[in-house]
Amino acid sequence: MTETIPSAYITEFPAARSSPFHPPRAYLRLQREQSVHRVTLPSGLQAVLITRHEDVRALLDDERMSADETVPGYPFLYAGAFESPLRGTFMRSDGEAHYRVRRMLSKDFTQRRAAALGPEVQAIVTGCLDAMERNGPPADIVRDLAFPVPSRTICHILGVPYEDREVFEANTRAMINTSSTKEQVQGAMGAILGYLDQLISRKEAKPADDMISRLIEEELKPGNLGRQELVTISLILLVGGHETTATMIGLGTFALLEHPDQLDELRRSPDLWPGAIDELLRHQTIVQNPIQRVALADIEVGGEVIRAGEGVLLVLEAANRDPAAFDDPDRLDVHRNARHHVAFSFGAHQCLGHALARIELQTVFRSLFGNFPALHLAVTPQEVPLRPSTVGLFGVDSLPVTW
Amino acid sequence: MRIIVDGKRCCGAGNCAAIAPEVFDQSPDDGVVILLRETPPPAFIPLVAEAADLCPVAAIKLIEP
Numbered sequence: 065m066t067e068t069i070p071s072a073y074i075t076e077f078p079a080a081r082s083s084p085f086h087p088p089r090a091y092l093r094l095q096r097e098q099s100v101h102r103v104t105l106p107s108g109l110q111a112v113l114i115t116r117h118e119d120v121r122a123l124l125d126d127e128r129m130s131a132d133e134t135v136p137g138y139p140f141l142y143a144g145a146f147e148s149p150l151r152g153t154f155m156r157s158d159g160e161a162h163y164r165v166r167r168m169l170s171k172d173f174t175q176r177r178a179a180a181l182g183p184e185v186q187a188i189v190t191g192c193l194d195a196m197e198r199n200g201p202p203a204d205i206v207r208d209l210a211f212p213v214p215s216r217t218i219c220h221i222l223g224v225p226y227e228d229r230e231v232f233e234a235n236t237r238a239m240i241n242t243s244s245t246k247e248q249v250q251g252a253m254g255a256i257l258g259y260l261d262q263l264i265s266r267k268e269a270k271p272a273d274d275m276i277s278r279l280i281e282e283e284l285k286p287g288n289l290g291r292q293e294l295v296t297i298s299l300i301l302l303v304g305g306h307e308t309t310a311t312m313i314g315l316g317t318f319a320l321l322e323h324p325d326q327l328d329e330l331r332r333s334p335d336l337w338p339g340a341i342d343e344l345l346r347h348q349t350i351v352q353n354p355i356q357r358v359a360l361a362d363i364e365v366g367g368e369v370i371r372a373g374e375g376v377l378l379v380l381e382a383a384n385r386d387p388a389a390f391d392d393p394d395r396l397d398v399h400r401n402a403r404h405h406v407a408f409s410f411g412a413h414q415c416l417g418h419a420l421a422r423i424e425l426q427t428v429f430r431s432l433f434g435n436f437p438a439l440h441l442a443v444t445p446q447e448v449p450l451r452p453s454t455v456g457l458f459g460v461d462s463l464p465v466t467w
Numbered sequence: 468m469r470i471i472v473d474g475k476r477c478c479g480a481g482n483c484a485a486i487a488p489e490v491f492d493q494s495p496d497d498g499v500v501i502l503l504r505e506t507p508p509p510a511f512i513p514l515v516a517e518a519a520d521l522c523p524v525a526a527i528k529l530i531e532p
């Protein structure tokens with residue numbers, strides 16, 4: 065077993081991207097060396113860092129690994145954050161405790177349900193693009209398209225009035241920013257929870273045709289879900305439903321504008337779009353915080369042993385650049401079959417909304433580049449403001465464009 | 468080639484139904500996999516194999532005859 069790691073590799077965690085389109089090189093160097101590395105986290109805790117595609121997939125679907133942050137050894141990343149907003153929820157539960165809730169939610173995110181939302185998503189996208197056209201260049205893709213589309217879509221699904229978006233959009237950003245203090249995170253979360261609690265009360269009195277009303281009727285009233293649990297689940301869906309996709313739209317637009325050869329291919333052959341979405345998801349992998357788990361037993365990985373009680377970090381952005389899984393992995397190639405990427409994670413906790421996200425991304429990119437054939441950056445690529453490595457999702461804070 | 472699915476393991480992610488909709492569907496009640504064809508024609512085998520590989524909880528198994 066190798067336990068000595070060159071100190072140069074462990075001083076900087078999380079490592080920062082040196083290019084907006086590539087994961088930190090430090091992770092890829094580790095990936096070439098061996099399966100298992102041990103790092104010291106900003107929290108002071110130690111954890112095992114896993115970067116290879118095969119290992120990441122195997123460990124994310126291993127019942128000896130727990131997502132429960134109350135298990136001793138759970139690798140909290142940052143000091144002062146030894147309890148996440150997700151504690152006790154299905155996202156931080158294993159086995160039946162996780163599936164009990166996941167099964168209540170899955171029916172609204174099946175392939176069929178996502179496909180049925182296609183026309184609604186298209187109408188939302190068209191509305192945003194018409195407004196962009198009306199207001200004339202320049203535009204900010206993040207403000208005018210990337211946030212409004214997934215935000216309106218998840219509001220439509222859940223039955224949250226879009227007019228109330230200020231309550232959850234600003235507070236969501238405070239919640240996912242790892243440089244927020246514990247008080248800021250709790251304050252932001254409290255604001256959204258309070259809002260959702262009132263919304264649920266209104267829907268209890270007057271149900272509508274939406275997901276929260278359905279959960280009230282099917283799960284809350286028969287006693288399958290507690291009221292506070294429903295409030296928290298609504299928060300997870302609302303936050304998970306817009307911030308991730310919004311980030312991917314912003315960064316994906318930037319990536320396509322900076323890879324004009326690939327964009328030309330997509331304009332010539334629109335049939336390539338579905339595959340291109342997976343390739344963009346793989347290549348960009350916005351989830352830059354690693355997936356956190358804790359080992360419940362000794363587990364052998366690549367000839368080494370992760371010991372029971374060790375925290376484990378699964379680096380999705382590195383796994384998606386593993387040459388053992390993807391030829392010439394740094395190349396953005398819209399012809400590639402990239403469907404085995406782990407941008408939506410893997411295992412029982414794989415993103416519930418991935419089918420919906422794919423439809424949103426495809427509708428946005430097809431319509432944007434179709435309606436605005438002369439679209440280009442209004443600033444130099446170096447001037448595009450990037451999020452720091454401490455924010456859970458890597459992306460651009462704004463993307464000024466003109467046409 | 469015969470397909471076996473494990474509905475208890477299935478997490479309802481629906482990758483299989485996206486890749487091979489002629490073979491896999493999802494229950495409208497909880498998103499859990501529904502096997503439409505236990506022994507699909509040979510033309511479907513590559514997609515079924517990919518669906519099995521992409522299943523995040525390895526709930527799809529292919530059995531050689």
